[in-house]
Amino acid sequence: MYHKSSYAFFDDADEASHRKEHHFIQDIIAAFHNNEFIVYYQPKVHIPTRRCYGLEALIRWKRGNEIIGPDTFISLFEKHGYIDELDMFVLKQACMQINTWIDAGIEPLSIAVNISGVHLRDPDIVNKIVNVCQYFDIPRNLIELEITESVMLEDIDDVMKKAIALKQAGFKLSMDDFGTGFSSLSILKKLPVDIIKLDREFFQKVMDQREKIIISNVIHMAQQLNINVISEGIETIEHIRFLQEIGCEEAQGFYFSKPLPMEKLDNILWTPFEMEEL
Structure with a gap:
């Protein structure tokens, strides 16, 4: 008689790693509910006028005097099912800020917020985002919803339906980290985005001619499709001059x-x- 056995091997390092992750996720969830998470903003600038025309909302963990970036905790929020709460927290903070400007009689800036793949799989996501904007009484076109290419690859048909519904509800849509994957162009053909955000990886300190050719052609293609392009990771006057050229x-x-x-x-x-002088 043939007997088949299966074995699983664990070592102390694996167990220690699991314990560490378990304790860390407990810490960050407790920190979230204790209001230790805050929103930072980064300006988006119109180069010809040198003026800010919008902002991107970015989550941070204020742990005592330390400010911790999202790379430390986002994947754990996603893994343990809390990312939708984090997304909605950032959206609410952005809406509150826009409402504050409106109440003060200041012309409000648009604010971009990220929507995770987990959140997009929620069948009620459109109503939830609409309800937040209604609660804070702000125009929906002042909220830009950023979707990454990796999200599109998970379930393109479902994401497409949600994207169309969000557009019909009056929100702006952007594709974040454009150009980091192999499917950017095919997705762009299908997804009804208003904006693509060129990934910062394109803008090295010293750009070679191949990079410049790729960026130039992506921008010209997007313009022909009536899609706005914003370049991320701009750090030098040389970057600015190049963007002006193209x-x-x-x-x-x-x-x-x-x-x-x-x-x-x-x-x-x-x-x-x-x-600096251009």
């Missing part, structure tokens, strides 16, 4: 400002950014 008018990056809390940004959002 007709890309929108940029985001440390050249203008790193992500900051609103109280540190408020003084610089309404006047032209300083630039």
